[in-house]
Amino acid sequence: MSMTDKQALIDDLFALGIEPTGTLLVHSSMKAIGDVEGRADTVLDALSDVMQDGLLLLPTHSWADDNLTSGVFDPDKEPSCVGVLTNLFRQRTGVVRSLHPTHSVAALGRNAAEFIEGEETCTTPCPRDGVWGRLYDVDAQILLLGCDLTSNTFIHGVEEWHPVKNRIARKSQVIRIKKGHQIIESELHRHQSPNRSIHKNYDKLEQPFLKTGVGHWGMVAQAPSFIASAKGMADLTESFLKRNPDIFLDRTPIPSQWYEKRI
Structure with a gap:
């Protein structure tokens, strides 16, 4: 099997329907993409070229157990726990x-x-007034590049905004956060859920979204x-949460009658 080059990646991204002047957030799996020259x-070059007239975002999360070991978040040094592409991207010029x-x-x-x-x-x-809420405000596109919907952090945000009990x-x-030459303190309430892995059920949204x-x-x-x-993901998901705030606590499919009437 031949290796994929940059132009082929660009062609595939455009064929997928990316809006090059919009806002694009990308969750990614380099392993799933396969062999690339x-x-x-090269993957980051292709994404950057496609979005050169818009805004490109990649998550650079640091919630893992081996993050923040010093108790200080230094944006220049703290590694991302969500993949190789995110770690390379955060260090780019x-x-x-x-x-x-x-x-x-x-x-x-x-x-x-x-x-x-x-x-x-x-x-x-x-939070609704942070970056994840701004994705809604500008109706960004969210791309799961080699990932399924269990990787969609945005849905955590929708549960926060609804709000659903026992998620925070x-x-x-x-x-402590390093901001320039200052160290400031932040009091953060982290995610929680009764089953500790609620994101694993976010793929229940695939059929409704399709x-x-x-x-x-x-x-x-x-x-x-x-x-x-x-915006489409948030609005539809919120309509489900209004019917059942705990819809993501198990693997029971979302009833088709909840969304088929919207077609």
Whole structure:
């Protein structure tokens, strides 16, 4: 099997329906993409070229057990726990990283610094007035590049905004954040859920999103990839949470009558 080159990646991304002047957030699996000439850097080059007139975002989360071992979030040094592409991207020239201590994003392009500002004041992982809420405001596209919907952090945000009980810890954690030459303190209430892995049930949204046209699947190199409207995902998911706030606590499918009438 021949290796994928940069132009082939660009062609696949455009064929998927990316809006090059919009806002795109990418969750990614380099392994799923397969063999690429130039490897991960070429994938980032392709994404950056496609979005050169828009805004490109990658999550650079640091919520894992081996993150924040010093108790300080330093955006220049703290590794991302969500993949090789995110770690390379955050270190690229021109890329800026938000100051959220556990759910930061790295941004490149139009109004990047403005889009991510103020995250050091967040008291929860994905507040409505933070970066994840701004994705809704601009109706960003969210691309799951070689990932399924269990990787969709945005849905955590929708559960926060609804709000669903028992998704945010009552007890806060003090995390220090390096902001320029200053060290500031943040009191953060982390995610929690009764089953500790609620995101594993977010793939229940696949059929509703497909049936209502909120998102669709395509291929980028060897990676099955899902792309969807942030606003469409949030609005439909919120309609489900109004019917059953605990819809994601088990594997029971979302009743088709809850969304088929929307088609």
